[in-house]
Amino acid sequence: MTVATGQCCAPIAREPLSETDAAELAVLLKAVADPVRLRLLSMIGSHSGGEACVCDLTDAFDLTAPTISHHLKVLRTAGLIDCERRGTWVYYWIIPAAVARLGALFTPLAEPATT
Amino acid sequence: MTVATGQCCAPIAREPLSETDAAELAVLLKAVADPVRLRLLSMIGSHSGGEACVCDLTDAFDLTAPTISHHLKVLRTAGLIDCERRGTWVYYWIIPAAVARLGALFTPLAEPATT
Protein backbone atom coordinates (compact mmCIF):
# COMPACT_ATOMS: atom_id res chain seq x y z
CA MET A 1 0.00 0.00 0.00
CA THR A 2 1.17 3.47 -0.77
CA VAL A 3 1.19 5.81 2.16
CA ALA A 4 -2.19 7.45 2.49
CA THR A 5 -3.04 8.51 6.01
CA GLY A 6 -5.62 11.10 6.84
CA GLN A 7 -6.38 12.69 3.48
CA CYS A 8 -9.18 14.89 2.26
CA CYS A 9 -10.34 12.65 -0.56
CA ALA A 10 -11.21 9.01 -0.71
CA PRO A 11 -7.92 7.19 -1.25
CA ILE A 12 -9.29 5.70 -4.41
CA ALA A 13 -9.78 9.15 -5.91
CA ARG A 14 -6.62 10.70 -4.58
CA GLU A 15 -4.09 9.20 -6.93
CA PRO A 16 -4.05 6.42 -9.48
CA LEU A 17 -3.68 3.03 -7.86
CA SER A 18 -0.59 1.12 -8.79
CA GLU A 19 -1.04 -2.20 -10.48
CA THR A 20 0.08 -4.09 -7.39
CA ASP A 21 -2.08 -2.05 -5.03
CA ALA A 22 -5.08 -2.65 -7.24
CA ALA A 23 -4.40 -6.36 -7.38
CA GLU A 24 -4.04 -6.54 -3.62
CA LEU A 25 -7.20 -4.58 -2.96
CA ALA A 26 -9.13 -6.59 -5.50
CA VAL A 27 -8.35 -9.72 -3.52
CA LEU A 28 -9.80 -8.12 -0.41
CA LEU A 29 -12.84 -6.88 -2.25
CA LYS A 30 -13.47 -10.20 -3.93
CA ALA A 31 -13.71 -11.69 -0.48
CA VAL A 32 -16.69 -9.51 0.35
CA ALA A 33 -18.21 -9.40 -3.13
CA ASP A 34 -20.38 -12.40 -2.48
CA PRO A 35 -23.88 -12.47 -0.98
CA VAL A 36 -23.18 -15.38 1.31
CA ARG A 37 -19.93 -13.95 2.63
CA LEU A 38 -21.51 -10.54 3.11
CA ARG A 39 -24.23 -12.10 5.19
CA LEU A 40 -21.74 -14.20 7.12
CA LEU A 41 -19.67 -11.14 7.89
CA SER A 42 -22.75 -9.27 8.93
CA MET A 43 -24.07 -12.09 11.06
CA ILE A 44 -20.75 -12.54 12.82
CA GLY A 45 -20.29 -8.83 13.40
CA SER A 46 -23.78 -8.25 14.69
CA HIS A 47 -23.93 -11.32 16.87
CA SER A 48 -24.15 -10.73 20.58
CA GLY A 49 -20.72 -10.88 22.15
CA GLY A 50 -19.08 -10.01 18.85
CA GLU A 51 -18.58 -13.62 17.91
CA ALA A 52 -20.65 -16.38 16.43
CA CYS A 53 -20.49 -20.15 16.43
CA VAL A 54 -20.44 -21.90 13.08
CA CYS A 55 -23.50 -23.85 14.11
CA ASP A 56 -25.43 -20.58 14.39
CA LEU A 57 -24.35 -19.50 10.93
CA THR A 58 -25.00 -22.67 9.00
CA ASP A 59 -28.68 -22.82 9.86
CA ALA A 60 -29.37 -19.44 8.28
CA PHE A 61 -28.37 -20.67 4.83
CA ASP A 62 -29.63 -23.23 2.42
CA LEU A 63 -26.10 -24.47 1.92
CA THR A 64 -24.12 -27.46 3.08
CA ALA A 65 -21.63 -27.21 5.91
CA PRO A 66 -18.62 -27.60 3.62
CA THR A 67 -19.77 -24.64 1.56
CA ILE A 68 -20.15 -22.43 4.62
CA SER A 69 -16.77 -23.59 5.79
CA HIS A 70 -15.32 -22.63 2.44
CA HIS A 71 -16.75 -19.11 2.62
CA LEU A 72 -15.49 -18.67 6.16
CA LYS A 73 -12.05 -19.69 5.02
CA VAL A 74 -12.10 -17.14 2.23
CA LEU A 75 -12.97 -14.42 4.71
CA ARG A 76 -10.33 -15.66 7.11
CA THR A 77 -7.65 -15.87 4.43
CA ALA A 78 -8.47 -12.29 3.48
CA GLY A 79 -7.86 -11.29 7.08
CA LEU A 80 -11.39 -10.10 7.69
CA ILE A 81 -12.25 -12.59 10.41
CA ASP A 82 -10.52 -14.91 12.79
CA CYS A 83 -11.61 -17.98 14.70
CA GLU A 84 -10.88 -20.14 17.68
CA ARG A 85 -11.96 -23.58 18.69
CA ARG A 86 -13.48 -23.85 22.15
CA GLY A 87 -14.33 -27.41 22.96
CA THR A 88 -16.72 -28.79 20.41
CA TRP A 89 -17.51 -25.56 18.65
CA VAL A 90 -15.59 -23.03 16.61
CA TYR A 91 -16.24 -19.33 17.10
CA TYR A 92 -15.63 -16.57 14.57
CA TRP A 93 -15.26 -12.84 15.05
CA ILE A 94 -14.60 -9.83 12.87
CA ILE A 95 -11.25 -8.09 12.66
CA PRO A 96 -12.37 -4.45 12.81
CA ALA A 97 -9.18 -3.00 11.35
CA ALA A 98 -9.60 -4.99 8.16
CA VAL A 99 -13.20 -3.88 7.71
CA ALA A 100 -12.25 -0.29 8.47
CA ARG A 101 -9.55 -0.44 5.84
CA LEU A 102 -12.16 -1.34 3.26
CA GLY A 103 -14.30 1.54 4.40
CA ALA A 104 -11.43 3.99 4.27
CA LEU A 105 -10.82 3.11 0.64
CA PHE A 106 -14.09 4.64 -0.42
CA THR A 107 -14.71 7.15 2.31
CA PRO A 108 -13.85 10.84 2.00
CA LEU A 109 -12.12 12.42 4.96
CA ALA A 110 -10.76 9.17 6.29
CA GLU A 111 -10.05 9.19 9.95
CA PRO A 112 -6.51 8.37 10.98
CA ALA A 113 -6.57 4.61 11.24
CA THR A 114 -4.91 4.25 14.62
CA THR A 115 -3.26 0.87 14.75
CA MET B 1 -22.40 -4.70 25.73
CA THR B 2 -18.70 -4.15 25.60
CA VAL B 3 -17.01 -6.15 22.94
CA ALA B 4 -13.53 -7.41 23.54
CA THR B 5 -12.29 -5.84 20.33
CA GLY B 6 -13.84 -2.50 21.16
CA GLN B 7 -15.26 -1.83 17.72
CA CYS B 8 -17.88 0.68 16.86
CA CYS B 9 -20.66 -0.46 14.58
CA ALA B 10 -20.13 -0.39 10.88
CA PRO B 11 -23.48 -0.86 9.14
CA ILE B 12 -22.42 -4.32 8.16
CA ALA B 13 -22.01 -5.21 11.81
CA ARG B 14 -25.12 -3.51 13.11
CA GLU B 15 -27.59 -6.17 12.13
CA PRO B 16 -27.65 -9.19 9.87
CA LEU B 17 -28.06 -8.28 6.24
CA SER B 18 -31.16 -9.58 4.55
CA GLU B 19 -30.75 -11.93 1.66
CA THR B 20 -31.87 -9.31 -0.82
CA ASP B 21 -29.72 -6.58 0.64
CA ALA B 22 -26.70 -8.86 0.52
CA ALA B 23 -27.39 -9.79 -3.07
CA GLU B 24 -27.77 -6.17 -4.05
CA LEU B 25 -24.61 -5.09 -2.30
CA ALA B 26 -22.67 -7.99 -3.74
CA VAL B 27 -23.47 -6.73 -7.23
CA LEU B 28 -22.02 -3.33 -6.35
CA LEU B 29 -18.97 -4.87 -4.75
CA LYS B 30 -18.35 -7.23 -7.63
CA ALA B 31 -18.09 -4.18 -9.84
CA VAL B 32 -15.10 -2.90 -7.88
CA ALA B 33 -13.60 -6.28 -7.04
CA ASP B 34 -11.42 -6.30 -10.13
CA PRO B 35 -7.93 -4.86 -10.47
CA VAL B 36 -8.60 -3.20 -13.80
CA ARG B 37 -11.86 -1.61 -12.71
CA LEU B 38 -10.29 -0.49 -9.46
CA ARG B 39 -7.54 1.24 -11.37
CA LEU B 40 -10.00 2.72 -13.83
CA LEU B 41 -12.07 4.11 -11.00
CA SER B 42 -8.98 5.48 -9.34
CA MET B 43 -7.63 7.02 -12.53
CA ILE B 44 -10.92 8.67 -13.31
CA GLY B 45 -11.38 9.98 -9.81
CA SER B 46 -7.89 11.31 -9.44
CA HIS B 47 -7.70 12.84 -12.87
CA SER B 48 -7.46 16.61 -12.99
CA GLY B 49 -10.88 18.13 -13.43
CA GLY B 50 -12.53 15.07 -11.97
CA GLU B 51 -13.02 13.45 -15.33
CA ALA B 52 -10.95 11.47 -17.75
CA CYS B 53 -11.07 10.76 -21.46
CA VAL B 54 -11.15 7.13 -22.55
CA CYS B 55 -8.08 7.76 -24.64
CA ASP B 56 -6.17 8.60 -21.47
CA LEU B 57 -7.31 5.44 -19.76
CA THR B 58 -6.67 2.93 -22.49
CA ASP B 59 -2.97 3.71 -22.77
CA ALA B 60 -2.35 2.81 -19.14
CA PHE B 61 -3.40 -0.77 -19.69
CA ASP B 62 -2.16 -3.64 -21.73
CA LEU B 63 -5.69 -4.39 -22.85
CA THR B 64 -7.68 -3.93 -26.00
CA ALA B 65 -10.19 -1.13 -26.41
CA PRO B 66 -13.22 -3.45 -26.28
CA THR B 67 -12.03 -4.83 -22.97
CA ILE B 68 -11.62 -1.37 -21.46
CA SER B 69 -15.01 -0.45 -22.82
CA HIS B 70 -16.44 -3.53 -21.19
CA HIS B 71 -15.03 -2.64 -17.78
CA LEU B 72 -16.25 0.93 -18.06
CA LYS B 73 -19.69 -0.38 -18.84
CA VAL B 74 -19.66 -2.60 -15.78
CA LEU B 75 -18.78 0.38 -13.60
CA ARG B 76 -21.39 2.50 -15.31
CA THR B 77 -24.09 -0.14 -14.99
CA ALA B 78 -23.29 -0.37 -11.30
CA GLY B 79 -23.87 3.36 -11.04
CA LEU B 80 -20.34 4.18 -9.97
CA ILE B 81 -19.44 6.36 -12.93
CA ASP B 82 -21.13 8.27 -15.69
CA CYS B 83 -19.99 9.55 -19.06
CA GLU B 84 -20.65 12.14 -21.72
CA ARG B 85 -19.49 12.59 -25.27
CA ARG B 86 -17.90 15.92 -26.08
CA GLY B 87 -16.91 16.12 -29.69
CA THR B 88 -14.70 13.27 -30.63
CA TRP B 89 -13.95 12.00 -27.16
CA VAL B 90 -15.95 10.48 -24.32
CA TYR B 91 -15.31 11.62 -20.77
CA TYR B 92 -15.98 9.68 -17.60
CA TRP B 93 -16.38 10.85 -14.04
CA ILE B 94 -17.08 9.29 -10.70
CA ILE B 95 -20.46 9.45 -8.98
CA PRO B 96 -19.36 10.33 -5.44
CA ALA B 97 -22.55 9.19 -3.76
CA ALA B 98 -22.12 5.67 -5.05
CA VAL B 99 -18.54 5.46 -3.85
CA ALA B 100 -19.53 6.94 -0.50
CA ARG B 101 -22.22 4.32 -0.11
CA LEU B 102 -19.59 1.64 -0.44
CA GLY B 103 -17.48 3.38 2.14
CA ALA B 104 -20.36 3.69 4.56
CA LEU B 105 -20.93 -0.05 4.44
CA PHE B 106 -17.63 -0.72 6.14
CA THR B 107 -17.12 2.47 8.06
CA PRO B 108 -18.03 2.86 11.73
CA LEU B 109 -20.88 5.31 12.15
CA ALA B 110 -19.27 7.71 14.59
CA GLU B 111 -15.88 7.60 16.19
CA PRO B 112 -15.98 8.72 19.82
CA ALA B 113 -12.18 8.51 19.92
CA THR B 114 -11.95 5.32 21.90
CA THR B 115 -8.18 5.26 21.99
Add this chain to the structure above:
DNA sequence: CTCCTGATTCGATGCCGATCTAAATGATAG
Protein backbone atom coordinates in the same frame (compact mmCIF):
# COMPACT_ATOMS: atom_id res chain seq x y z
C1' DC C 1 -11.30 -47.58 23.49
C1' DT C 2 -15.38 -46.61 20.72
C1' DC C 3 -19.02 -43.88 19.05
C1' DC C 4 -21.22 -39.52 17.91
C1' DT C 5 -21.22 -34.83 16.45
C1' DG C 6 -19.34 -30.56 14.76
C1' DA C 7 -16.17 -28.60 11.42
C1' DT C 8 -12.80 -28.78 7.88
C1' DT C 9 -10.55 -30.66 3.87
C1' DC C 10 -10.55 -33.01 -0.62
C1' DG C 11 -11.84 -34.02 -5.28
C1' DA C 12 -15.05 -33.30 -8.86
C1' DT C 13 -18.45 -30.64 -11.44
C1' DG C 14 -20.67 -26.92 -13.62
C1' DC C 15 -21.08 -22.08 -14.29
C1' DC C 16 -19.59 -17.32 -14.69
C1' DG C 17 -16.42 -13.79 -15.95
C1' DA C 18 -12.17 -11.68 -18.10
C1' DT C 19 -10.03 -11.42 -22.22
C1' DC C 20 -9.08 -11.72 -27.11
C1' DT C 21 -10.06 -11.41 -32.21
C1' DA C 22 -12.81 -9.73 -35.68
C1' DA C 23 -16.24 -7.10 -37.43
C1' DA C 24 -19.99 -3.96 -37.28
C1' DT C 25 -22.13 0.33 -35.63
C1' DG C 26 -22.47 5.17 -34.27
C1' DA C 27 -20.76 9.76 -33.81
C1' DT C 28 -17.92 13.46 -35.22
C1' DA C 29 -14.27 16.25 -37.40
C1' DG C 30 -12.19 17.67 -41.77
Add this chain to the structure above:
DNA sequence: CTATCATTTAGATCGGCATCGAATCAGGAG
Protein backbone atom coordinates in the same frame (compact mmCIF):
# COMPACT_ATOMS: atom_id res chain seq x y z
C1' DC D 1 -17.33 11.04 -48.13
C1' DT D 2 -13.54 9.51 -45.33
C1' DA D 3 -10.83 8.86 -41.30
C1' DT D 4 -10.89 8.43 -36.30
C1' DC D 5 -12.55 7.42 -31.68
C1' DA D 6 -15.47 4.60 -28.94
C1' DT D 7 -18.85 1.19 -28.22
C1' DT D 8 -21.13 -2.95 -29.31
C1' DT D 9 -21.71 -7.65 -30.77
C1' DA D 10 -20.44 -12.38 -31.55
C1' DG D 11 -17.78 -16.22 -30.94
C1' DA D 12 -14.11 -18.56 -28.44
C1' DT D 13 -10.83 -19.70 -24.84
C1' DC D 14 -9.32 -19.89 -20.30
C1' DG D 15 -9.20 -19.70 -15.36
C1' DG D 16 -11.52 -19.10 -11.24
C1' DC D 17 -15.25 -19.87 -8.14
C1' DA D 18 -19.49 -21.68 -5.81
C1' DT D 19 -21.24 -25.87 -4.66
C1' DC D 20 -21.70 -30.66 -3.48
C1' DG D 21 -20.72 -35.47 -1.54
C1' DA D 22 -17.47 -38.16 0.75
C1' DA D 23 -13.56 -38.54 3.55
C1' DT D 24 -11.12 -36.72 7.47
C1' DC D 25 -9.98 -34.43 11.67
C1' DA D 26 -11.02 -32.85 16.56
C1' DG D 27 -13.34 -33.32 20.89
C1' DG D 28 -16.78 -34.81 24.20
C1' DA D 29 -19.67 -38.84 26.05
C1' DG D 30 -20.44 -43.44 27.26
